[in-house]
Amino acid sequence: MSAPVSPLARFWAEFRRSPVAVAALLVVVVTSLLAIFAPWVAPQDPYDLTTLSLLDARREPGFVGSGGYAHLLGTDPQGRDLLSAILYGMRISLQIGLAAGTVALFLGTTIGILAAYARGWVETVLMRIVDLQLSFPAILLALVLVALLGQGKAQLITALVAAQYAYFARTAYGAATAERRKDYVEAALATPLSGRRVAFFHLLPNCLPPLIVVATVQIANSISLEATLSFLGLGLPVTEPSLGMLISNGFPYMMSGRYWISVYPGIALIVLIVAINLVGDRVRDQFNPRLRR
Amino acid sequence: MSGYVLQRLLQAALVMVAMSAIVFVGVYAIGNPVDIVIPPEATQDIRAATIARLGLDLPLWQQYLIFVRNLFDGDLGRSFIYNEPVLSLIAGRLPATLELVLLSVLSATVFGIALGVYAGYRPDSVLAKAIMAVSVLGFSVPTFWIGLILILTFAVNLGWLPAGGRGQTVDLLGVAWSFPTLDGLKHLVLPAVNLALFKFAMMIRLARAGTREVMLSDTIKFARAAGIRESTILRRHLLKLISIPIITVFGLELGSTLAFAVVTETIFSWPGVGKLIIDSIAVLDRPVMVAYLLLTTLLFVIINLTVDLLFALIDPRIRARGAA
Amino acid sequence: MAALEVDNLVTEFDTANGVLRAVDGVSFTLAPGQITGLVGESGSGKTVTGFSLLGLVDAPGRIVSGSIRLGGTELVGRPETELRRRRGAEIAMIFQDPIATLNPLLAIGAQMRMALEAHRSVSRREANARCIEVLDQVGIPEPRARLGSYPHELSGGMRQRVAIAIALLHGPAVIVADEPTTALDVSIQAQILHRMRMLADETGSAVLWISHDLATVSGLASRLLVMYAGRIVEFGNTAEVLRDPRHPYTRGLIDSLPGTVAAGEPLRQIPGGAPSLSALPPGCAFAPRCPHADVDCAKPVELHERGERGWRCIHPLGPERSDPFA
Numbered sequence: 001m002s003a004p005v006s007p008l009a010r011f012w013a014e015f016r017r018s019p020v021a022v023a024a025l026l027v028v029v030v031t032s033l034l035a036i037f038a039p040w041v042a043p044q045d046p047y048d049l050t051t052l053s054l055l056d057a058r059r060e061p062g063f064v065g066s067g068g069y070a071h072l073l074g075t076d077p078q079g080r081d082l083l084s085a086i087l088y089g090m091r092i093s094l095q096i097g098l099a100a101g102t103v104a105l106f107l108g109t110t111i112g113i114l115a116a117y118a119r120g121w122v123e124t125v126l127m128r129i130v131d132l133q134l135s136f137p138a139i140l141l142a143l144v145l146v147a148l149l150g151q152g153k154a155q156l157i158t159a160l161v162a163a164q165y166a167y168f169a170r171t172a173y174g175a176a177t178a179e180r181r182k183d184y185v186e187a188a189l190a191t192p193l194s195g196r197r198v199a200f201f202h203l204l205p206n207c208l209p210p211l212i213v214v215a216t217v218q219i220a221n222s223i224s225l226e227a228t229l230s231f232l233g234l235g236l237p238v239t240e241p242s243l244g245m246l247i248s249n250g251f252p253y254m255m256s257g258r259y260w261i262s263v264y265p266g267i268a269l270i271v272l273i274v275a276i277n278l279v280g281d282r283v284r285d286q287f288n289p290r291l292r293r
Numbered sequence: 294m295s296g297y298v299l300q301r302l303l304q305a306a307l308v309m310v311a312m313s314a315i316v317f318v319g320v321y322a323i324g325n326p327v328d329i330v331i332p333p334e335a336t337q338d339i340r341a342a343t344i345a346r347l348g349l350d351l352p353l354w355q356q357y358l359i360f361v362r363n364l365f366d367g368d369l370g371r372s373f374i375y376n377e378p379v380l381s382l383i384a385g386r387l388p389a390t391l392e393l394v395l396l397s398v399l400s401a402t403v404f405g406i407a408l409g410v411y412a413g414y415r416p417d418s419v420l421a422k423a424i425m426a427v428s429v430l431g432f433s434v435p436t437f438w439i440g441l442i443l444i445l446t447f448a449v450n451l452g453w454l455p456a457g458g459r460g461q462t463v464d465l466l467g468v469a470w471s472f473p474t475l476d477g478l479k480h481l482v483l484p485a486v487n488l489a490l491f492k493f494a495m496m497i498r499l500a501r502a503g504t505r506e507v508m509l510s511d512t513i514k515f516a517r518a519a520g521i522r523e524s525t526i527l528r529r530h531l532l533k534l535i536s537i538p539i540i541t542v543f544g545l546e547l548g549s550t551l552a553f554a555v556v557t558e559t560i561f562s563w564p565g566v567g568k569l570i571i572d573s574i575a576v577l578d579r580p581v582m583v584a585y586l587l588l589t590t591l592l593f594v595i596i597n598l599t600v601d602l603l604f605a606l607i608d609p610r611i612r613a614r615g616a617a
Numbered sequence: 618m619a620a621l622e623v624d625n626l627v628t629e630f631d632t633a634n635g636v637l638r639a640v641d642g643v644s645f646t647l648a649p650g651q652i653t654g655l656v657g658e659s660g661s662g663k664t665v666t667g668f669s670l671l672g673l674v675d676a677p678g679r680i681v682s683g684s685i686r687l688g689g690t691e692l693v694g695r696p697e698t699e700l701r702r703r704r705g706a707e708i709a710m711i712f713q714d715p716i717a718t719l720n721p722l723l724a725i726g727a728q729m730r731m732a733l734e735a736h737r738s739v740s741r742r743e744a745n746a747r748c749i750e751v752l753d754q755v756g757i758p759e760p761r762a763r764l765g766s767y768p769h770e771l772s773g774g775m776r777q778r779v780a781i782a783i784a785l786l787h788g789p790a791v792i793v794a795d796e797p798t799t800a801l802d803v804s805i806q807a808q809i810l811h812r813m814r815m816l817a818d819e820t821g822s823a824v825l826w827i828s829h830d831l832a833t834v835s836g837l838a839s840r841l842l843v844m845y846a847g848r849i850v851e852f853g854n855t856a857e858v859l860r861d862p863r864h865p866y867t868r869g870l871i872d873s874l875p876g877t878v879a880a881g882e883p884l885r886q887i888p889g890g891a892p893s894l895s896a897l898p899p900g901c902a903f904a905p906r907c908p909h910a911d912v913d914c915a916k917p918v919e920l921h922e923r924g925e926r927g928w929r930c931i932h933p934l935g936p937e938r939s940d941p942f943a
Contacts, residue, residue: 228556247438251560255456514712517701
């Protein structure tokens with residue numbers, strides 16, 4: 001008999017078998033690194049107004065600007081180097097996506113497990129609220145919250161979390177309820193161990209697989225939602241251009257042929273989202289026992 | 294069965310009441326609405342008069358009650374900005390949105406399910422893999438981006454279709470619709486495709502996942518063992534079995550599509566309710582916001598109700614549970 | 618004439634771990650009206666054998682070689698359209714868990730009619746009449762009312778009777794039953810077993826009863842086939858095999874039945890576990906667990922046949938050998 005393999009190693013061995021998923025994971029890792037190290041990698045700091053010159057505005061890719069270097073992807077209406085703007089924009093997108101996703105994960109999981117564990121009227125009330133929210137489209141909720149709370153990173157993250165925690169809650173609740181019914185939980189509850197320990201150490205680990213799947217999807221969704229809101233002018237303030245804002249800035253120029261201002265940030269956004277979704281897809285397929293032949 | 298229906302109706306009513314209160318409080322409690330309507334230099338008299346006219350000096354709960362009473366009279370208030378009754382404002386733009394949404398949803402569902410079932414039935418075929426690749430794109434790529442690309446490709450570069458606006462309309466039953474005219478259809482195509490793409494991709498994925506699961510199940514094996522023809526199995530077993538998860542998501546996504554119409558209408562300058570709400574949010578035109586949210590909630594509630602009833606029709610186990 | 622003749626059937630699976638031979642040269646015959654038991658542990662290949670008979674082996678598995686003759690007609694290698702016509706009509710299958718095999722969204726009558734109309738064109742009235750007939754045959758009370766019932770409204774035992782009824786609709790020459798009573802209560806099991814015996818006698822169908830439970834099979838089947846790691850290791854008349862087993866594995870199976878041990882005594886087990894098909898030893902597959910094994914057992918072992926009896930062992934148990942696991 002071979003030595004026992006850890007679940008993570010097993011998971012990775014299976015994951016490796018899909019070239020698409022591995023490629024997607026690579027893309028996610030690379031873009032994340034680029035985004036984290038943007039201040040060092042980007043040729044220009046797009047927030048530093050002193051380095052901007054309107055003479056450089058709306059120039060095509062390859063144009064050598066007043067900074068003395070070639071703008072590989074062109075410039076935007078404010079004269080910002082598009083490549084740098086995209087890198088910083090991805091940084092913001094990832095920041096917000098991860099922040100919103102993580103907070104929603106914690107909030108939703110807590111609610112879901114609490115509902116499954118507490119049962120009774122707590123369960124009913126909590127899940128009714130969650131269900132109500134699930135039937136309300138995320139974008140509408142986010143729109144209204146942003147409108148009410150005003151613009152800013154914290155407000156945006158709050159809106160995104162409010163729009164998405166329900167998915168986590170429902171998933172955690174479903175998994176926890178199924179686990180709760182299992183004999184080992186009843187057995188654990190019969191011991192002097194406190195209920196909270198049972199919930200934490202027994203229910204939680206078994207709910208993790210579906211939650212991880214939802215998390216990857218929701219992070220991609222957060223990024224997409226934030227971009228949409230920014231595009232509509234309701235996202236982050238103009239001073240911190242996310243990819244969505246860059247795209248919306250370039251929208252009026254598309255008709256006149258200056259497509260790069262919108263297209264390149266758009267491609268960056270798409271690549272990021274699609275990569276995350278592909279990874280999430282693979283993870284989901286791996287966790288689904290019913291698809292195993 | 295009737296107990297089930299009654300229960301659902303009651304829930305729906307409760308939801309409407311709760312939502313109306315939440316929406317009203319949420320929208321009216323934040324900030325001072327007067328500041329949008331009157332310029333900052335206005336005198337105190339004008340300010341007081343405006344407040345009195347719009348009823349903004351009353352306590353919130355009184356405003357809410359007046360609001361509810363007006364609701365039953367069919368009066369949803371007057372827009373702060375357009376100074377028009379909100380109801381007529383929304384009613385005027387609703388057909389455009391409905392047209393767009395219905396066309397999108399129908400085409401997305403029909404084609405999505407067809408392709409998805411094929412992809413699930415023959416998962417290893419080249420076509421199936423291509424379908425799945427396309428679905429990942431349709432699913433991940435934000436709607437507004439697809440809209441941009443569509444405009445760029447078909448309107449700017451190829452010049453085949455118009456870049457925005459609604460086409461020629463025809464009066465049917467007293468309402469202006471644009472789909473009966475060729476010009477109207479030309480204007481409908483791009484926004485409808487844009488709006489449909491997400492749902493299309495979702496339907497494909499759902500249908501495929503459901504089909505794969507069902508085809509590997511014992512029910513299908515047993516049917517095959519009985520010598521039943523494949524086409525019969527697909528028709529009578531598969532389609533029925535995947536309809537439940539599909540209808541669930543269909544209902545949810547219908548609401549989502551209605552919401553995303555907001556984005557599509559903005560990009561394509563489609564004169565629908567969605568564009569109205571974006572503009573209203575930007576200027577905090579509260580009556581319009583409240584009315585729109587209530588309308589949307591009502592639509593969702595109706596959709597959920599219909600979905601629940603459809604379930605009961607399809608799945609005998611739900612009928613049995615409901616009657617208990 | 619035999620209802621079914623299987624000759625050297627080989628079914629393989631193409632997996633990530635290599636090619637697995639789930640059925641390795643299995644041969645047997647089924648006579649009309651006779652119930653034959655196919656006994657083995659999980660992973661022994663008994664279920665795959667059953668599916669192979671119906672041509673229902675899913676990819677990545679396939680029948681590699683051998684012959685399956687149904688009423689004299691060869692089935693292996695025939696096109697799917699032809700196999701489909703025989704499935705359900707000439708050879709039928711009953712599965713283990715009827716809650717999974719019956720569609721919860723369709724009424725019983727609808728599902729039965731589907732199975733009937735697959736091979737015959739009948740009017741609705743004729744179809745219902747035939748359905749009621751078979752439902753009655755399997756002992757379901759008020760069969761006409763049951764046509765409109767849904768699977769979740771019936772008990773487990775009832776559902777399995779419905780599955781058996783569907784198998785009987787066309788009066789097949791062969792019925793393959795794959796663990797049909799495993800999911801049922803013991804008391805219901807007994808009823809179903811009794812009913813199956815009656816049906817085999819009445820209809821003259823040959824029944825292949827696949828199970829891991831030697832106890833139930835021995836009460837029902839007149840002939841026994843014992844399977845291990847894809848091969849038949851012993852076969853013969855049930856009473857004879859039970860009284861006088863020749864293969865050590867068979868002996869082990871019999872001994873692990875609770876009834877063979879006095880109360881208070883520890884239950885007997887066969888040491889070791891079922892072998893993985895990807896790591897089979899050369900020669901006798903049971904050798905690693907067998908106390909009698911020696912060097913000669915590492916060479917491929919043929920089936921020794923003596924009339925209606927047979928065993929695949931070069932050191933068979935006999936009257937002269939006592940219980941090897943004592």
